[in-house]
Amino acid sequence: MKNLNAKITAFGKYVPEKVLDNFDFEEMVDTTDKWIRDRTGIVERHIAADDEASSDMGSKAFADMQERFDVDPEEIDLILVATITPDMFFPSTAALIQDNIGAKNAWGFDLSAACSGFVFALENARRFIESGDYKKVLVFGTEKMSAITDYEDRSTCVLFGDAGTCVLLEPTEDEEGVxxxxxxxxxxxxxxxxxxxxxxxxxxxxxxxxxxxxxxxxxxxxxxxxxxxxxxxxxxxxxxxxxxxxxxxxxxxxxxxxxxxxxxxxxxxxxxxxxxxxxxxxxxxxxxxxxxxxxxxxxxxxxxxxxxxxxxxxxxxxxxxxxxxxxxxxxx
Ligand SMILES: CC(C)(COP(=O)(O)OP(=O)(O)OC[C@H]1O[C@@H](n2cnc3c(N)ncnc32)[C@H](O)[C@@H]1OP(=O)(O)O)[C@@H](O)C(=O)NCCC(=O)NCCS
Incomplete structure (x- = not known):
């Protein structure tokens, strides 16, 4: 059997509608637009709605993937979700997303590696693909950081935002992908x-x-x-x-x-x-x-x-x- 590589064949993203810009933070804590721009480079960030959790944002990212590419959820073998803001301890965000998107032939799990989560998940996903046993693996990076952010602590609250993303990995015999x-x-x-x-x-x-x-x-x-x-x-x-x-x-x-x-x-x-x-x-x-x-x-x-x-x-x-x-x- 030829060596297999894992390549990204589709992707999607979702960012919530609500935006908090630096001037909004001037009203909330002792900070300035200038400090935030100069010290972090951040100008604005998106914040999820109260009833919107990480699995919802991941599922909406998958909907964006389906608008851009021809992806059949029933063909997905495995779902890996990198997140430190799961909807709840259990069931996993992967299980919740699987149900939302109708990936009824997939199993999956969550992976906790904070800001390295996507790289850790991609490393896992590519090993499953390279084994030859998995043909379509979905990797999500989805976070509702606003759920664990103290909006009275100026040293952290200005830094974080919310978003959902996903990529699809598939095997290739060519020297490409990861x-x-x-x-x-x-x-x-x-x-x-x-x-x-x-x-x-x-x-x-x-x-x-x-x-x-x-x-x-x-x-x-x-x-x-x-x-x-x-x-x-x-x-x-x-x-x-x-x-x-x-x-x-x-x-x-x-x-x-x-x-x-x-x-x-x-x-x-x-x-x-x-x-x-x-x-x-x-x-x-x-x-x-x-x-x-x-x-x-x-x-x-x-x-x-x-x-x-x-x-x-x-x-x-x-x-x-x-x-x-x-x-x-x-x-x-
Ligand atoms: C958080 C971070 C932006 C702070 O910037 P910094 O230049 O290191 O600032 P410091 O924490 O040393 O604080 C300097 C001063 O700014 C103040 N300050 C902190 N946040 C502020 C804010 N939003 N507005 C105004 N002043 C602020 C501090 O209170 C401190 O004041 P003091 O000197 O009177 O005590 C920066 O340290 C950082 O980006 N760290 C790494 C983040 C990261 O990589 N995270 C991990 C991966 S997710």
Whole structure:
């Protein structure tokens, strides 16, 4: 049997209608549009409706995929959902999406790797495809970050947004799709970025609610440093071991947590501005959805064409991080 690769053959996205811009935050906390733009690059972010959960946004992203491509939900074998904002502990968001979209022949599961969720899920999905046993795998990155954000904490509330995304992976015998990957984790990062309450260590109680333990906690400065160093290291290792030069890369699509992190990574990877995908201004940090939003916006703006080489890098809570070298498969 020939070696199989996994390629992206379809994609879809959904961003909620409601937008919070930086001026809205001036009314809510002690901040300014200038501080947010200068320190993060974010201008606005989309916020889900009260009755809209992560599975709803993922399902709407799949509807967008169906408008763009000919995808039959009954042909899907497996659904992987990267999210840290599942609708509930169980059943999984994957099960909820499976029911919503009518993928009645698929099984699936959720995967928790925070902002590295999409890279971790893509790595899993491609291994299923490469086994030869799976023909169509749907990968979702879908997050309702507004559900775990403290809108009284200026150091985190300005950063996050909501979105749903999905991509379809299928096998190919050609040298395209996911060419190589690096995925890493170091649990010492647990003290820098976490949500303390609601799990088995601190089950939900009046006390956990009073102490705001169901919101994101982040110590921004060290996270910033680890994010840059680890994304650059993973990206560099991947480029070098594949004999690719920086100039061969059509597009660098990093996780969108902070424009200054992206700029620092691009500069250390020696990339030109036109090689770097930045859309954090429009969406903020949507955690597991940032990289697929980057891929889709790049394609929609004619910045990705068949055979283009893209480098994806991610960093998130855990700590988790990774990089993927992708030869894009869909013509403009
Ligand atoms: C969060 C982040 C934007 C903060 O930027 P920073 O330049 O590191 O700022 P600091 O946290 O050091 O705070 C500097 C000052 O700005 C203040 N500040 C924080 N948020 C602010 C806001 N929204 N508006 C105005 N001032 C703010 C702080 O209170 C602090 O004030 P002080 O010096 O009086 O104490 C930045 O650290 C970051 O992006 N970190 C990494 C995020 C990330 O990668 N997440 C993980 C992957 S998801």
């Amino acid at each position: 060419l190589d990957s690096i995925v890493k984790m170091d649990g010492m990062g647990k003290d820098f970025l976490y949500m303390k309450g609601g799990g088995s260590r601190n089950p939900a109680s009046h006390e956990t609610v009073d102490k705001k333990m169901h919101y994101i906690y982040q110590n921004g400065r060290p996270v910033f440093k680890y994010a840059v160093n680890n994304m650059v290291d993973a990206g560099t290792e991947l480029i070098e071991r594949n004999g690719v030069s920086n100039q061969d890369l059509s597009l660098f699509i990093p996780h969108q947590a902070n424009k200054r992190i992206i700029d620092a990574c691009a500069s250390r990877l020696d990339l030109d501005d036109d090689q770097v995908m930045i859309n954090i201004d429009k969406y903020g940090n949507t955690t597991a959805a940032t990289i697929p939003l980057g891929i889709i916006d790049a394609y929609d703006n004619s910045r990705l064409d068949k055979n283009d080489l893209a480098l994806l890098t991610a960093f998130g809570g855990g700590f988790t991080w990774g990089a993927i070298l992708l030869k894009w498969s869909i013509e403009q």
